[in-house]
Every structure is written in structure tokens, then in C-alpha cells.
Amino acid sequence: MRDVVVIGGGLTGLSACYQLEKLGLRYTVIELKRRFGGAISSKSENGFIMDGSGFAFSSLAAEPWLPELGLSDQVLPLDGDVFIFRCGTESLIRALAGTLPGGRLMRMAVSSLGTCQRRFTICLENGLMLDAGALILAVPARYAARMLYNLAPAAAERLQGYRYECLWQAALGFHKRDLPPSLPAASFAFLYMTDHPARVPDSDHRLIQLALPAPADTPSADIIHAASDRLGARAAPIAACAAAVDEALSIYADDHFANMRLVRALLPAGVSLVGSDFLLEPPGQPGLSQIAERLDAGRRAANDARLFLKRRKST
Ligand SMILES: Cc1cc2nc3c(=O)[nH]c(=O)nc-3n(C[C@H](O)[C@H](O)[C@H](O)COP(=O)(O)OP(=O)(O)OC[C@H]3O[C@@H](n4cnc5c(N)ncnc54)[C@H](O)[C@@H]3O)c2cc1C
Incomplete structure (x- = not known):
């Protein structure tokens, strides 16, 4: 069972x-x-290792799982307490996924959740049905809202109010001679760069990871072109990729944290809602602390599930 x-x-x-x-x-x-990883993906091109979203992280040096996942020497300092992964952030996803002998159902969407005889029921869009003693929902709010519509309608309604903005993340690899001496970081939602030999072909090259808001249907070539222009680059990048990721705006609204507490109170016992859309307090360091926070939230949700199952067994 x-x-x-x-x-x-x-x-x-x-x-x-x-x-x-x-x-x-x-x-x-x-x-x-x-594939596993959600927003996180990495790819190599012409000697650059580029990240599709999460690139730079604070608080990672203290992450207790890195040594046991064999990743201690995969973490490189970028600036002060900020780190990047030697082979791209997807190495963290591969390391985690590689340790999971438990069941996995890929390319399957959950359509709705319910209960039957003190167990949760999970209906998939292909008609398959599973049951479980506890649930962990680790999906963005708009998907969680749809799934929770039957199980917790009041919580689902509140989650439906989330607003999203499309944020494009671009990774651009340049020869240093094609870049101006100082980069206009303020023109982007965020901008990081590295010359670390693990991430660029040689010391004449630089990798820039940046984010900018733009409509989701913008062609990725236009994003790369616009970002290069805004950087003041004198030539096209040698390697480039761009991906659109939806960023929930609600976490920046004043009433978000109170609203999230309410949503959690409206969920049945045994259901956890985790991920960036469901923070209960402002992010430690916006844009940087999220990886450590996501790992921690997943850990806590698993511990809560164990506690719930233990209590349930004794009643
Ligand atoms: C542009 C951008 C740049 C970022 N840069 C950084 C950074 O530099 N540093 C940092 O710390 N953080 C960064 N972040 C944040 C970080 O990437 C995210 O916080 C983290 O990856 C979120 O992980 P998650 O598992 O909570 O959600 P997600 O990655 O969104 O994963 C949710 C998963 O649920 C799946 N799913 C959705 N619906 C269903 C369904 N119905 N049934 C089954 N599965 C479903 C999705 O396919 C996905 O795999 C960035 C985010 C963005 C958008």
C-alpha cells in the first residue's frame, strides 16, 4: 500500500x-x-554550460545533502556566499532523481484529488486512479488550484487568484572582447556572470545568465537578440539559449503570506502544498535563496507526511 x-x-x-x-x-x-527538474535544466554548447533557470544560489554551502549526493566538489563560489554548479544546476536534479527507486509516473497529469475510506484518491487525466495515505503537491499554484477543486474548494478558489508574469531566462556565451567593460545589470530582472573555466571554453570567454520580462509567445531568437543589444555586445553570442518561465507575482503582494496561511488552514490534514508559490514568509534573498528553500520545503513536507501517517495509524 x-x-x-x-x-x-x-x-x-x-x-x-x-x-x-x-x-x-x-x-x-x-x-x-x-524529464524531472521542472524549471531547472542545463545544456552545453560550444564549450559553455548554460542554465535554463536557477543558476546562482546562496546558503548552498551549508546544504546537508550535497556530500551524500556526491556534489560537494560540484559547487563553485561565484561571489561571496553565492555559488553555482560546475556542470550546471541540472546536476543536482540528476543526483536526486538517481537515488529514487520509488515509483515514478512520467508524462502523466493529475486532474483531480478526492478521498475514499480515509485515503486520498488521485485521478490522472488518462483515467488511471491511485490512492495514498498522504499527499505532497509540489506544483505551481495554478495547477494546484485545478487539482484541489473537489478536495478543498475554498483553498482552490484562493489559489486561482494568483497572477503570473512571464519571465524569460537567457544564457549567453560571449568572447570577452565583444562585451563592454561594465554590464548594465539594472536593465534586467537579474544578471549574473562567470568566467569559471568549468563553465566557459577558456579565459577569453564569459557566460552571462540574465532574466527579463517579455510575453511568452516572443520567439526565443528575439529574446537573445534583445538581451545582447541591451548588454551592449558588439557581436552575436557564440552560445545562447532562452526559455520562458512563469513567475508568480502574488509572492510580491503584501497580503500573500496571510493568504497562504489561510490556504494551508483550508487544506485537509495529510496534504502539503510546497514550492515557490506557497511561501509563508518573504524569500531570504530574492532570486538566490530559492534552491536551498525548495530543498528544505520538500524535506519538511516529507517529515509532515510521516507524522500524519503515524498519528493516523494510532487512531
Ligand atoms: C527565470 C528564473 C530564474 C531563476 N533563477 C534562480 C536562481 O538563480 N537561483 C535560485 O535559487 N532560484 C532561481 N529560480 C527559482 C528556482 O528555479 C525555482 O524556485 C525552483 O526551480 C522551483 O522548483 P519547484 O519544484 O518548486 O517548481 P517547478 O520547477 O515549477 O516544478 C513543478 C513540477 O510540477 C510538474 N507539474 C505541473 N503540473 C502537474 C500536474 N498536473 N501533474 C503532474 N506534474 C505536474 C511540472 O512539470 C514541474 O516539473 C529561478 C526561477 C525563474 C523562473
Whole structure:
């Protein structure tokens, strides 16, 4: 009998699975796409290793799982307490996913959740149905809202009010001679760069990771062109990729944290809602602290599931 179903195989969901594995609980993770990682992906091109979203992280040096995942020497200092991954952030996803012998259902979408005889029921869009003692929802709010419509309608209604903005993340690899001496960081939502030999072909090159808001249907070539122009680059990048990622705006609104507490109170016991859309307090360091926070949230959700199952058993 399955103890827990984790919905969403991004960083938060995988972190929950890893902790469930350590706790000895039986779980299944359901992921919509053919790959784990959600917003996080990395790719190499012409000697550059580029990240699709999360690139630079604070508080990572203190992350307790890095040594056991064999990643201690994969973390490189960028600036002060800010770190990057030697082979791209996807190495963290690969390391976590590689340790999970538990069940996984890929390319499957959860359509609705319910209860039956003190267990949760999980209906997939292809008609398959699973059941579990506890649930961990590690998906963005707009997907969680749809799933929760039957199980917790009042919580679902509040989650539907989330607003999203499309943020494009671009990774651009340049020869240094084609870049101006100082880069206009203020023109972007954020901008980081590295010359570390692990991430660029040689010391004459620089990798720039930046984000800018733009409509989701903008062609990626236009984003790369606009970002290069705004940087003041004298030539086109040697390597480039750009991806659109939806960023929930609600976490920047004053009433978000109170609203989230209310949403959590409206959920049935045994259901956890985790991920960047569901923070209960402002992010430690906006844009940078999120990886450590996602790992921690996944861990806590797994621990809460164990506690809930233990209590349930004794009643
Ligand atoms: C442009 C950008 C740049 C960023 N840069 C940084 C950075 O430099 N440093 C940092 O610390 N953080 C950064 N972040 C934040 C960080 O990438 C995210 O906080 C983190 O990856 C979120 O992980 P998650 O698992 O909570 O959510 P997601 O990555 O969104 O994962 C959710 C998963 O759920 C799946 N899913 C959705 N619906 C369903 C369904 N119905 N059924 C089953 N599965 C479903 C999705 O396919 C996805 O895999 C950045 C974010 C953005 C948008």
C-alpha cells in the first residue's frame, strides 16, 4: 500500500521524494513532463554550460545533502556566499532523481484529488486512479488550484487568484572582447556572470545568465537578440539559449503570506502544498535563496507526511 503520492517532479518534489526514501516510506512521484527538474535544466554548447533557470544560489554551502549526493566538489563560489554548479544546476536534479527507486509516473497529469475510506484518491487525466495515505503537491499554484477543486474548494478558489508574469531566462556565451567593460545589470530582472573555466571554453570567454520580462509567445531568437543589444555586445553570442518561465507575482503582494496561511488552514490534514508559490514568509534573498528553500520545503513536507501517517495509524 502506497504511503505518499508526490505530485510534481521539480526540485521541491524530488527533495520530498529523497526525504521519503530516507524515512523508509513508500511513495510514487507523478510528473507531467518526460524529464524531472521542472524549471531547472542545463545544456552545453560550444564549450559553455548554460542554465535554463536557477543558476546562482546562496546558503548552498551549508546544504546537508550535497556530500551524500556526491556534489560537494560540484559547487563553485561565484561571489561571496553565492555559488553555482560546475556542470550546471541540472546536476543536482540528476543526483536526486538517481537515488529514487520509488515509483515514478512520467508524462502523466493529475486532474483531480478526492478521498475514499480515509485515503486520498488521485485521478490522472488518462483515467488511471491511485490512492495514498498522504499527499505532497509540489506544483505551481495554478495547477494546484485545478487539482484541489473537489478536495478543498475554498483553498482552490484562493489559489486561482494568483497572477503570473512571464519571465524569460537567457544564457549567453560571449568572447570577452565583444562585451563592454561594465554590464548594465539594472536593465534586467537579474544578471549574473562567470568566467569559471568549468563553465566557459577558456579565459577569453564569459557566460552571462540574465532574466527579463517579455510575453511568452516572443520567439526565443528575439529574446537573445534583445538581451545582447541591451548588454551592449558588439557581436552575436557564440552560445545562447532562452526559455520562458512563469513567475508568480502574488509572492510580491503584501497580503500573500496571510493568504497562504489561510490556504494551508483550508487544506485537509495529510496534504502539503510546497514550492515557490506557497511561501509563508518573504524569500531570504530574492532570486538566490530559492534552491536551498525548495530543498528544505520538500524535506519538511516529507517529515509532515510521516507524522500524519503515524498519528493516523494510532487512531
Ligand atoms: C527565470 C528564473 C530564474 C531563476 N533563477 C534562480 C536562481 O538563480 N537561483 C535560485 O535559487 N532560484 C532561481 N529560480 C527559482 C528556482 O528555479 C525555482 O524556485 C525552483 O526551480 C522551483 O522548483 P519547484 O519544484 O518548486 O517548481 P517547478 O520547477 O515549477 O516544478 C513543478 C513540477 O510540477 C510538474 N507539474 C505541473 N503540473 C502537474 C500536474 N498536473 N501533474 C503532474 N506534474 C505536474 C511540472 O512539470 C514541474 O516539473 C529561478 C526561477 C525563474 C523562473
